[in-house]
Amino acid sequence: MLEIKNLHAKVEGEDIEILKGVNLKVNAGEIHAIMGPNGSGKSTLSKVVSGHPEYEITEGEILFEGEDITEMDADERAHLGLFLAFQYPVEVPGITNKTLLREAYNTIARANDRDELDPLEFEDYITSKLEVIEMKDEFLERSINTGFSGGEKKKNEIFQMAVLDPKLSFLDETDSGLDIDALKVVSDGVNKIASEENAIVMITHYQRLLNYIKPDHVHVMMAGRIIKSGDIKLAEELEANGYDQLEKELLLNGEAQ
């Protein structure tokens, strides 16, 4: 579903490369986890894949369902079925959650020649999705993320994921700032959404999230590249030994830069 080939990227207007040749393959039905220390480029990867205008791709390509999306605008990528659950969801006062989702849903439907939903139909649809993350319907009338607690913001991201039903979702540090209860609710939500037709890439520092959402593949990112891939055991190793240890190992084996 997703193929990232030798992706190099930097901040527009600056010289330093942040992504230095990332390679990644994600198939439908899979759940991946990308872990790594601060500054490894994990969050940048998710932003570059979703088309954040702050970054410039200097080399390599991104293929989504076989289509080269490297030059596409963020909204076009969303139409293809790409979703990003933000690490720091921004507040957008004056627009309600419901309005945003209805506009988004219908715009994506239109782009894919699917039927749009009128306000009443959408009301039913969106209400049914509230159960996914255990939120009350009054939350639909609130302005986007305005005055939300950290946990509410993260839940809102997963709620939007449930409503928009994307093919590929990047969850950027969705677990950061969440207490155990919120983490459980968010994880349950993601697990309910995960299916054979879609794919999920979780970006996280800590192994804890992976206890709740079990990944099929785990990757470690360091200094702008994915340096090691494996399964859940890799995550357990990291938890036990830390990133430094892994780095030393790879240097010894001549695998890290």
Place this chain on the structure above:
Amino acid sequence: MSEETKALESMIGEEYKYGFTTDVEYEDFPKGISEDIIRELSARKEEPEWMTEFRLKSYRAWLEMEEPTWFNATYKKPDFENLLYYSAPKKKPQLDSMDDVDPNIRETYEKLGIPLEEQKMLAGVAVDAVFDSVSVFTSFKEKLAEAGVIFCSMSEAIKEHPELIKKYLGSVVPARDNFYSALNSAVFSDGSFCYIPKNTKCPMELSTYFRINNMESGQFERTLIVAEEGSSVSYLEGCTAPMYDENQLHAAVVELVALDNADIKYSTIQNWYSGDEDGKGGIFNFVTKRGICKGKNSKISWTQLETGSAVTLKYPSVILQGDNSVGEFYSVAVTTKRQQADTGTKMIHLGKNTRSTIISKGISAGRSNNSYRGEVKIGKKASNSRNYSVCDSMLIGQECGAHTFPYISSENPTSSVEHEATTSRVGEEQIFYLMQRGISEQDAISMIINGFVKDVLKELPLEFAVEANKLLDVKLEGSVG
């Protein structure tokens, strides 16, 4: 400068589609200002002696006054000696028949989307079309007359209803109030007069569309609305002007008088030409608007969408004299390119139990400068009164400015004043967030801004809410980053 900022800089070039000029023959009139010129102006308008005196008194007061400089804007001073103070289209139309209106003028209004033929009108809206300070047509006069409502040009009112004009003109904004009201009182050309009799709800919305055409003339409109006991009226003012390289002066005065239990709603959509990217040209909009809630339980609401003019100094105010009276001010002021706006309101609480609400939304983009200046004054006798003010600024891009100058003074301990203010930037992050959800960049900008101004635009009369939204979209097209 990032790629993005460069791109948006080049996009800030939306066309002012009202910038065309109309070919019209004007009466000859000398430039400059003097007592003789004022007498001549008054004579051309066939005014009674008392009106000429009113003008001369105001002129003499103006000579003693100095141009104000306290506001947050810089501009080239108008050359008062070189302005044309009277500009009337030669073909004087009979105000009852559309056929006599100069076809060029009629076409102008069509181009502006304001059909003058009654059949084509917005249902239920009477229009007074003012072209270069002269009222060229007023519709639905008979229908309004049936209800006892007077809606006509100021020039006509001076002749037909002198008792009302003598009683109320200058009662809310005396000539000596400020430099520009003095000038206006001396040389005002035309405007609208509305009078709603006792216990009458005006059967239609009333509106005036002001169109400046003559490059050399100043625009000095004068409007007066009087609502007798128990009456109500909703009035809308619309303004456009052609694109010229030189600045033009627009110094209007609007007075509203609401007696016991009366209600006046005054809405404005202002879209004067605002100058080009370098700040060349554009209208100087220096307006004195004031309402007095003279009677008990009366109410005056000012609602405005200000998007044009190069420099705006405008503070629609309400004097809350009658007990239990209510004053409201809802405003969206947009500045782009190099516009400068120093606008706001004054709510003066004199009576008991008076209430005022101020909701001001400023949007600045480009290299513009947008200042809110508001005064809330609670007098000694205004016990148990309340004010609630919200003043929000939104900055778009990196080079614009927003400022707030609130003045609050209260001499009564049983009253309360609440003031909230926020400043925000339409950030790239917000736009990216919406885009990542599938919404196009332009729609994202539109949604964010509409969300920001919602509280104000919903106060506009229904017919004009649509126009307001469109104007906002056009004005801000491509100017966000």
